[in-house]
Amino acid sequence: MTHELGHFFELAHIWGDDEGKCPSTGGADDGIDDTPPQAYPTYNCAVFPKLDGCTRSAPGIMFMNYMDYTNDNCQQMFTHGQVAKMQAQIHPFALSYSLTQHPDVLQYPDQAEENNYVVYPNPGDGRINVRFNQVSGNVKGIRVVNMLGQVLVSETITNQRGFYYYDLSRAGTGIYFVQIEFADKTDVKKVVFR
Numbered sequence: 176m177t178h179e180l181g182h183f184f185e186l187a188h189i190w191g192d193d194e195g196k197c198p199s200t201g202g203a204d205d206g207i208d209d210t211p212p213q214a215y216p217t218y219n220c221a222v223f224p225k226l227d228g229c230t231r232s233a234p235g236i237m238f239m240n241y242m243d244y245t246n247d248n249c250q251q252m253f254t255h256g257q258v259a260k261m262q263a264q265i266h267p268f269a270l271s272y273s274l275t276q277h278p279d280v281l282q283y284p285d286q287a288e289e290n291n292y293v294v295y296p297n298p299g300d301g302r303i304n305v306r307f308n309q310v311s312g313n314v315k316g317i318r319v320v321n322m323l324g325q326v327l328v329s330e331t332i333t334n335q336r337g338f339y340y341y342d343l344s345r346a347g348t349g350i351y352f353v354q355i356e357f358a359d360k361t362d363v364k365k366v367v368f369r
């Protein structure tokens with residue numbers, strides 16, 4: 176699914192779908208500067224370093240990239256260049272901009288009474304406010320994770336307050352998830368930084 180979402184945000188296969196050609200001989204490559212040239216897709220789970228006709232010396236091709244065909248459990252990374260290309264697609268009027276305009280994303284503030292809290296502003300600039308309508312003591316933790324599942328905020332709560340603020344303005348544009356751990360469930364809200 177991560178591989179297919181890469182395509183959704185306009186990433187090409189890392190080997191360039193060009194039948195073994197290399198950029199040095201007129202091949203398409205993937206249009207990303209910081210992925211090494213690669214001739215063909217990688218299958219199964221390769222051993223590092225793996226060399227091929229387009230990258231003949233170590234550290235070799237990036238077979239562990241999500242945009243290769245390596246087995247799922249051997250894929251683990253996008254490059255900075257790939258991330259920049261994906262993030263560019265949600266900027267106003269880029270190819271995936273419409274995704275950020277879905278009513279569920281734009282609702283401000285989110286008044287879902289059953290959850291008893293709001294996260295705002297959304298979209299925002301990375302500064303997140305979490306306000307609980309009641310201080311019930313039912314809240315056990317707050318986490319913020321990015322689309323790769325990396326944890327940016329992890330706060331364990333023993334004495335719940337009504338309001339929490341996190342400055343993630345340096346985290347970069349994109350989609351993030353605020354996870355609220357209640358005593359009996361974990362709730363998730365998607366927020367967009369732009």
Ligand SMILES: [Zn+2]
Nearest residue numbers: 178179182188
């Ligand atoms: Zn693909």
